[in-house]
Amino acid sequence: MTLPAPAVTPAPGERARAVVTGIGVVAPSGIGVDAHWRTVTSGVRRTGPITLFDPTGYPTRVGGEVPGFQPAAYVDTRQLVQTDRWTQLGFAATALALADAGLPARAPDPYAWAVTLASSSGGNLFGQRELQRLWGGPSRTVGAYQSIAWFYAASVGQLSIHHQFKGPSGVLVAETAGGLDSLAHAVRTIRRGTSVVVAGATECPLSPYALACQLRSGLLSAVDEPAAAYLPFDRAAGGYVPAEGGAVFVVEERGHALARGARIYGEVTGWAATHDAVHTGPDTAGDPTAYARAMRLALDRAGCPPDEVDLVVPDALGVPRYDRSEATALRTVFADRPPPVSTHKSLTGRAHQGGSALDVATALLAFHHDMLPASAGPVDPAPGCELGFLRAPRRPERRVALVCARGFDGFNSALVLRGVAPTPRSATD
Template sequence: MTVRAVVTGIGVVAPSGIGADAHWKCVLAGENRLGRITLFDPDRYDTTLAGEVSDFDAGRYADNRRTVQTDRWTHLGFAAVRLALADAGLPETAESPYDHAVALASSSGGNLFGQRELQRLWSRPARTVGAYQSIAWFYAASVGQVSIHHQFKGPCGVLVAEAAGGLDSVAHAVRTIRRGTPVALAGATECALSPYALACQLRSGLLSTATDPDRAYRPFDAEAAGYVPGEGGAVFVVEDLDHALDRGAPVIYGEVTGWAATHDARHSGRDGGDPGQYARAMRLALERAGTGPDEVDVVFPDALGVPRYDRTEAAALRTAFGPEPPPVTTQKPLVGRAHQGGSALDVANALLAVRNGLLPPTAGLDQPAAGCELDFVRVPRQRSVNVAMVNARGFDGFNSSVIIRGFPEDARGEAGKG
């Protein structure tokens, strides 16, 4: 029998709030949390808005010895992991270290830490950097630090596919569980908010330069003109279903039943990506989940907010589902695009929608642009949500899709008999 993988813990650290409950309330209320960048002075840059995690105290989630060695991106990860473990009812330190794995995603690494150290290198006579520069910026830093801090010694790895990596990490966690490790951490956090990181994103020409937070990030809208950067994300406890049932996990949010990743295999940024390959990822995920297109209750899209990308995403959905795709909803305009952390946050939204039987409203949308006419969720919809699809695209051609299926509480007994 195929091992089944379920999500038993959610840890959210995002502009929308710290903790899944705070985040979900913000999402349902449609509260815009974008604002002027405070982590540095953005006056010299065309983009001055971002989604930041306000009032975040890293010292609440890791001791000083670890925080001085690491970047804010990893600090956010420490917090998300601790929240996820507490939510799952698991101890902070693994009792059986080799039964616990870490499979997080990354893309830009430790930006703030690296910028500070390079400024120190070039602005002081000593021309030195701190001892931790060699590890704090590294894209695998969060995985390494989390595994050490919590003594998770099972298979550990980092997935790098820009925004698509947040979904790839969940898929990799399920594969790890099916290979015999009963518990795995998955998901991602991000903090691509430093002068250097912002300059790199501006170079792409895809950032919004609007100054009104309520009008700045508008995926699929006729006024869409780029994305707003964000930080934060979500981490999940993904677990072997039998292991979760045996230990009496407090909550089973849902089951990860299918996933797929494809690549455009060409330079596709100028035309907004390859809708064929994107649709192929969706179809493969459905096929592997044993799920028909008509069974999907909601889709959480990548929602870049760049017109050509929005059009190809809408086209991919119609290719995968036919002329009338399922309801579509995105909350990124409330918090910004946090790269791999943003797609992980979409997984959290999908799990909470399934758990609560409630579709959260689409943010940042007034009038759909030509070619983007989809069934957008305009107000919260109370309904049975059994299957959710989460999609993400990473720059340079990455496409990923994950299928989440609900796990009703009354299914615990039947699953245990299996």
């Protein structure tokens, strides 16, 4: 395993650059980057009947679950009893990301390493179990770790303790948009002098309480057939399918990464976040003007004109009015030069902040494999949703991706990634 090396100090007046050197995926698409990429390129749907609890009686019974996930493979016994499945998924994704980056599991320079993840609903399964014990059991008690495991910042706290990340750490809450915001914050932290930041997000919204909360929005799909349940931008779209999991990244100061000979997936070059600043009601669909502004700001800050974008990975909520609103925002930014659009959420379900982090993983892996993957739909684009969906894989030209996300109640975020060309194989490979 490659050990951290002293950073190469940026020249006077030059801002530190933040690159991604490790990716950890724990999602319905599989565990690890290879499994995720196979799902994306094969177009195999990984959603199915919810099994983490009995969804009988709920209108939504289809979800995206991480296949074969064994928490004990990544979390010791003491941590298992203290944490929710959402945090356990975060432990796994972080371990995979550090290993992928060639970094040790414990920070050798704790105050130069940090962790910033996105969160939203916290430890649902753990919290519900404890509250049911309180009100339904004879002991009328909850476990000692109830307040810790349920708390929305639990994953960041547990990871910082376990891996000895003592640099400036934090948690961002903007629902799905938070997965992109965490990477933007990681770049700012790198520019302030931290060498390594673990960023990204996981989620586990599959519990009776969590599902009931999501149903209140009226945005979930009630279709029982997985192949028809979640169809973003399609004429047959009728809501989203909830999912667990996500992706975690090692974001590293570029000089630090080069000094230790790390493999670089790409660089975060631009980002922006806006807010609709209006009440979200049952008939609203997000403000396309505010959403388009986030995209433009991200591109401007990256120094990237719209016609240089190779790939757009959209939010893809799968609710007709939201899909039309997102398509309007994209047309506002790209006008008559629509870039290739590719989404794979219909294969995995929507993991909220974990889902937008997973979209970042897909974009970086596309550049790493020198192939923009075909979009997993729509089969029949809905009126107003006619975008440049990739129907077949193609090679990237400029290696620039725009990843977009919207969080419920008006959050809009956009992130610009510039990929690194894959290293040519030698004649002996």
